[in-house]
Amino acid sequence: MGARQAQKQQSRRALLDAGLHLLADQNLASLGVREVTREAGLSPAAFYRHFPDLAALGVALVEESLASLHVMIRSVLAEAGGAEELIDRAVEVIRQHVEEHRPHVRFLARERHGGVRQVREAIDAELGRFAAEVGAALALQPVSRGWSEQDLRMLAELYVDHMVSTAAAFLEAQEADPARGQRIATAARFQLRLISLGRRHWQGS
Amino acid sequence: MGARQAQKQQSRRALLDAGLHLLADQNLASLGVREVTREAGLSPAAFYRHFPDLAALGVALVEESLASLHVMIRSVLAEAGGAEELIDRAVEVIRQHVEEHRPHVRFLARERHGGVRQVREAIDAELGRFAAEVGAALALQPVSRGWSEQDLRMLAELYVDHMVSTAAAFLEAQEADPARGQRIATAARFQLRLISLGRRHWQGS
DNA sequence: AAGTTCGGCAAACGACTGTTTACTGAATGG
DNA sequence: CCATTCAGTAAACAGTCGTTTGCCGAACTT
Numbered sequence: 001m002g003a004r005q006a007q008k009q010q011s012r013r014a015l016l017d018a019g020l021h022l023l024a025d026q027n028l029a030s031l032g033v034r035e036v037t038r039e040a041g042l043s044p045a046a047f048y049r050h051f052p053d054l055a056a057l058g059v060a061l062v063e064e065s066l067a068s069l070h071v072m073i074r075s076v077l078a079e080a081g082g083a084e085e086l087i088d089r090a091v092e093v094i095r096q097h098v099e100e101h102r103p104h105v106r107f108l109a110r111e112r113h114g115g116v117r118q119v120r121e122a123i124d125a126e127l128g129r130f131a132a133e134v135g136a137a138l139a140l141q142p143v144s145r146g147w148s149e150q151d152l153r154m155l156a157e158l159y160v161d162h163m164v165s166t167a168a169a170f171l172e173a174q175e176a177d178p179a180r181g182q183r184i185a186t187a188a189r190f191q192l193r194l195i196s197l198g199r200r201h202w203q204g205s
Numbered sequence: 206m207g208a209r210q211a212q213k214q215q216s217r218r219a220l221l222d223a224g225l226h227l228l229a230d231q232n233l234a235s236l237g238v239r240e241v242t243r244e245a246g247l248s249p250a251a252f253y254r255h256f257p258d259l260a261a262l263g264v265a266l267v268e269e270s271l272a273s274l275h276v277m278i279r280s281v282l283a284e285a286g287g288a289e290e291l292i293d294r295a296v297e298v299i300r301q302h303v304e305e306h307r308p309h310v311r312f313l314a315r316e317r318h319g320g321v322r323q324v325r326e327a328i329d330a331e332l333g334r335f336a337a338e339v340g341a342a343l344a345l346q347p348v349s350r351g352w353s354e355q356d357l358r359m360l361a362e363l364y365v366d367h368m369v370s371t372a373a374a375f376l377e378a379q380e381a382d383p384a385r386g387q388r389i390a391t392a393a394r395f396q397l398r399l400i401s402l403g404r405r406h407w408q409g410s
Numbered sequence: 411a412a413g414t415t416c417g418g419c420a421a422a423c424g425a426c427t428g429t430t431t432a433c434t435g436a437a438t439g440g
Numbered sequence: 441c442c443a444t445t446c447a448g449t450a451a452a453c454a455g456t457c458g459t460t461t462g463c464c465g466a467a468c469t470t
Contacts, residue, residue: 004437008447027320030235033428043449048429050447109318113311113373115232124377154392158399161370162363168318172329187359194363198403209467213417238458248419253459255417 012050014040016064019057020103028058029115058111058119065104066126072097073130077137087192091185094163098170109168131160143200155199162191217255219245221269224262225308233263234320263316263324270309271331277302278335282342292397296390299368303375314373336365348405360404367396 018039022031031054037044051057076090098105111119135156138144144152166188173180223244227236236259242249256262281295303310316324340361343349349357371393378385 002438004446007437011447025320025322027232027234029232030320032426034426042447044428045430045450046448106318110320112318113314114319115230115235115315117230120377151395154395155399157392158367158396162366165366165370187362190356190359191363194360194403194407195399196403197406198399198401201402201406202399207468209416212467216417237456239456249458250420250460251418 008049011040011042011046014042015047015050015057016061020061020107023061023107023110024103027110027114028054028119055116055118058116059122061104061107062111062119062122062126065101065108066123066130068097068101068104069126069130070133073133073137083196084193087189087196090163090192091166091188094167094188095170095181095185098167099174102171102174105167105171109164109171112164127160127164131156134159146204147202151202158195162188162195213255216245216247216251219247220252220255220262221266225266225312228266228312228315229308232315232319233259233324260321260323263321264327266309266312267316267324267327267331270306270313271328271335273302273306273309274331274335275338278338278342288401289398292394292401295368295397296371296393299372299393300375300386300390303372304379307376307379310372310376314369314376317369332365332369336361339364351409352407356407363400367393367400 015036018036019031022035022039033047033054034044036054036057037047051060072093076086076093079086079089081089108123112123114120131153135152138152138156138159139147147155166184169184169188170181173184220241223241224236227240227244238252238259239249241259241262242252256265277298281291281298284291284294286294313328317328319325336358340357343357343361343364344352352360371389374389374393375386378389
């Protein structure tokens with residue numbers, strides 16, 4: 001890649017980082033072009049060399065944020081083992097993911113129901129594909145014998161929704177008091193065990 | 206109440222309604238004082254006769270929105286009956302509540318993780334009290350014999366989180382296509398039955 | 411009936427906004 | 441080495457913004 005392209009991508013990165021940083025206590029709809037470029041150390045006009053809109057910057061951030069999420073799910077499902085270990089590992093991976101990607105996760109939580117349609121739809125579409133991936137993984141487990149496609153899908157959605165809630169809870173808990181993070185983790189494990197138990201006793205639909 | 210107070214409250218109501226209406230496709234942080242007063246048919250300065258901040262208007266909206274929520278939960282728990290009927294009724298009440306209070310529910314979903322700290326905290330505090338109420342109701346059911354206080358609390362939180370997710374799903378589904386609402390309802394019932402099943406088979410913690 | 415309270419208004423303040431324009435200068439390609 | 445591309449700039453555009461000020465007049469109080 002030429003030096004020209006490299007410098008351009010560096011500026012683009014600066015814009016994305018500046019946006020992510022400002023979105024820590026603000027939402028996308030109230031973000032300003034001048035605000036972002038000021039934080040990134042560029043002139044206002046430079047923004048338009050990279051994005052037509054602030055919504056476009058938002059969509060770019062969605063893609064970034066959820067790319068790391070797909071890596072996460074694989075790292076959980078890759079490890080075979082009993083249901084208990086799987087649950088423990090899943091909760092731990094979520095906790096760690098939130099800790100390491102706090103700005104991205106906060107962005108997702110904030111814009112999932114936020115004011116920018118394009119971004120909302122991008123997040124929902126990606127979470128849908130996410131649920132499909134989880135559903136496919138669930139289908140491979142022996143516990144799922146006799147389950148219809150639809151039931152598996154609804155179970156996967158339950159898991160994904162629970163993961164989202166848990167991640168959001170970690171987000172707010174750890175900002176205030178790291179000890180509260182333990183409470184969240186304990187509750188999440190309990191809830192997952194409960195669901196897993198219901199799953200084992202499920203008899204058709 | 207004097208005619209003076211009555212007219213004042215009428216203006217206050219106009220401001221709240223204008224805010225709620227504008228927040229349909231916007232979030233609180235990007236809302237403007239002039240915007241609200243223009244929509245309410247008042248002068249900008251009039252706003253400050255009622256609220257010091259836009260955040261204060263937001264908190265007032267939170268209280269309004271969650272008052273109707275408490276009414277809802279009671280209407281579900283009041284009706285005794287089998288687990289199946291209870292689930293069906295709960296999902297139906299949620300669906301109906303979203304339909305009838307769409308602006309309030311949308312506001313809550315949007316600001317739960319939004320950019321205004323005061324409002325976020327108000328919502329979380331109220332949802333916490335909500336979970337406590339649900340937990341107390343669960344404790345009265347025969348199925349909960351032998352359950353610790355902590356386990357009941359975590360179960361209640363699972364139910365509340367699920368309710369929030371379901372409400373948000375109804376919100377976005379029914380705006381696009383009312384038939385999708387049926388899909389949401391079916392999934393929600395399935396998931397609640399699964400949780401209820403796990404609950405019956407739970408043996409201590 | 412006279413005096414007071416107070417919700418609402420118009421106007422003005424400086425500051426900030428998104429976006430376009432014409433221009434600069436360094437990396438690119440021949 | 442010369443021509444071209446193009447990321448970044450400064451300046452200007454016409455707005456909107458939040459908030460304060462002084463004032464009005466209708467509803468209250470006494």
